[in-house]
Amino acid sequence: MQIAHAPGSPIGVFDSGVGGLSVLRHIRAQLPHEDLLYFADSGHAPYGDKTEQYVVDRALAVTDYLLSHGAKALVVACNTATVAAIKAVRAKYPELPVVGVEPGLKPAAAATHNGKVGVLATARTLKGDKFLQLREQISAATQAEFLLQPAVGLVDEIEKGDLHAPAIGAMLERYIAPLLEQGADTLVLGCTHYPFVRDGIERVLRDHARADVTLIDTGDAVARQLGRLLEAAGLLHAGDDSQAILRGYTTGDAVALAQAFADLLGLKPDVEKVDV
Structure with missing residues (x-):
């Protein structure tokens, strides 16, 4: 070609x-x-x-x-x-x-204050050798802890076009809340679909009184x-x-x-x- x-x-x-x-x-x-x-x-x-x-x-x-x-x-x-x-x-x-x-692990490691970074991505991304090698490299260099959360089904819902659908809001709550409970102060949007539901993500953060969480979009x-x-x-x-x-x-x-x-x-x- x-x-x-x-x-x-x-x-x-x-x-x-x-x-x-x-x-x-x-x-x-x-x-x-x-x-x-x-x-x-x-x-x-x-x-x-x-x-x-x-x-x-x-x-x-x-x-x-x-x-x-x-x-x-x-x-x-x-x-x-x-x-x-x-x-x-x-x-x-x-x-x-x-x-x-690729998920912005390096800028997230630089942004975190407490060393705990949540990574929201597809299951395939989180299981890939390239991602796992990147996580190991940056963890070793920065001591950051990456909390991995596969967002199963979220891409499908975003593709439907209604970015304010209740199903999307429910998924964001289900996937982000555990990361916040583990203390994440930085959240990597590890899929290019996710910036389009940034409003919904920020709503979840506000609902959990965690509006201070830094979002990373690459x-x-x-x-x-x-x-x-x-x-x-x-x-x-x-x-x-x-x-x-x-x-x-x-x-x-x-x-x-x-x-x-x-x-x-x-x-x-x-x-x-x-x-x-």
């Missing part, structure tokens, strides 16, 4: 669903001149309960599709896919600038790293007076993705259903 080497080529961003839009938001803010292709693999979601090989196969298939549409770089805007598949993507395309997302850091890689490769789009292009692709329902763009980001890009 041919990799684009022109600064004016688009950046491919993909997730199992709409969660990666939280990362896309940061990329658009920091790199406003870049054309973007967003791929939601909703027809194969969620990734969190799939085998590692399944996620690897999907990541490679989506990467191939984005490269066929001229992508010059790739953002794996999904914690589960980063943990399971980014090594395979980089091995297949060593010349492609690739940025993944979307901003991902966008900064993407900018650094593009600049190093000579691929930054300098920009002009033309409007940056944004297109959406999904293996699920195109109407649902278009609605997510509108509801979550206030955007109305062209969205196409594809068979990948």
Whole structure:
């Protein structure tokens, strides 16, 4: 598959669903001149309960599709896919600038005051070798204790689009309360879907009189790293007076993705259903 080497080529961003839009938001803010292709693999979601090989196969298939549409770089805007598949993507395309997302354990360890950090993520992310190695490294370096909480079913509920649904509120209470009871003063949002229910998370913290808990969202850091890689490769789009292009692709329902763009980001890009 041919990799684009022109600064004016688009950046491919993909997730199992709409969660990666939280990362896309940061990329658009920091790199406003870049054309973007967003791929939601909703027809194969969620990734969190799939085998590692399944996620690897999907990541490679989506990467191939984005490269066929001229992508010059790739953002794996999904914690589960980063943990399971980014090594395979980089091995297949060593010349492609690739940025993944991973739970922000390092900034959380720097932010905590009492050394107790809650990590809210999918079960697949928390079981991945990459995540477990990262936890061990940072624990050894900082003495921080990471309290792991799989948020089973939360991604599915967020994908439905009603971010204030009672089911989401109940899940957030069920998953966050035990972390607070164990003394966590910092909470890592270890899935790109979770920033979209930040209001609900903060409500749980207030209900437990723990509004002082620090929330860690790594979307901003991902966008900064993407900018650094593009600049190093000579691929930054300098920009002009033309409007940056944004297109959406999904293996699920195109109407649902278009609605997510509108509801979550206030955007109305062209969205196409594809068979990948």
